[in-house]
Amino acid sequence: MSLYFELSPFDWIAPSELPGRFSAIEWLPFKSYYYAEPIAALSDLQKKVYSLIPLGFFTSALVSARAHGKSRLKPAVLCSVIAVGLELAQIGLQSRIPSTGDMIIFSFSAWAGIVLFDLINSLQHEPATSVPSSIE
Numbered sequence: 001m002s003l004y005f006e007l008s009p010f011d012w013i014a015p016s017e018l019p020g021r022f023s024a025i026e027w028l029p030f031k032s033y034y035y036a037e038p039i040a041a042l043s044d045l046q047k048k049v050y051s052l053i054p055l056g057f058f059t060s061a062l063v064s065a066r067a068h069g070k071s072r073l074k075p076a077v078l079c080s081v082i083a084v085g086l087e088l089a090q091i092g093l094q095s096r097i098p099s100t101g102d103m104i105i106f107s108f109s110a111w112a113g114i115v116l117f118d119l120i121n122s123l124q125h126e127p128a129t130s131v132p133s134s135i136e
Helices: 002-007 015-024 038-066 073-092 100-124
Strands: none
Touching: 002 073, 015 073, 038 073, 038 100, 073 100
């Protein structure tokens, strides 16, 4: 889902325009939010956060199903690579500008999904407390 949101409207540039697009990258994190309307910026932030939390959750589930460690490093690195890939793909779009701020938002949102998975996983593995069968 976030792939669609980040790459739509799919208006790809010609390969000859690619070198000029590297100068359009927003290297200052959150630069676009500084000049945007507050409601529009919050809406964009909310969309990005909510679309990447499931990625972190499912990536953590996938990694924990294959490995028995409780390390968050592997899913976090994988989600960060996906975030960088999403932003790098925007270099080829006419209507999008890649941003380091978006990569930060994506990485922290995915981290929240990883933590959420760990929280739910730990709640499922807690021993049940015994309840007395009768009250005296």
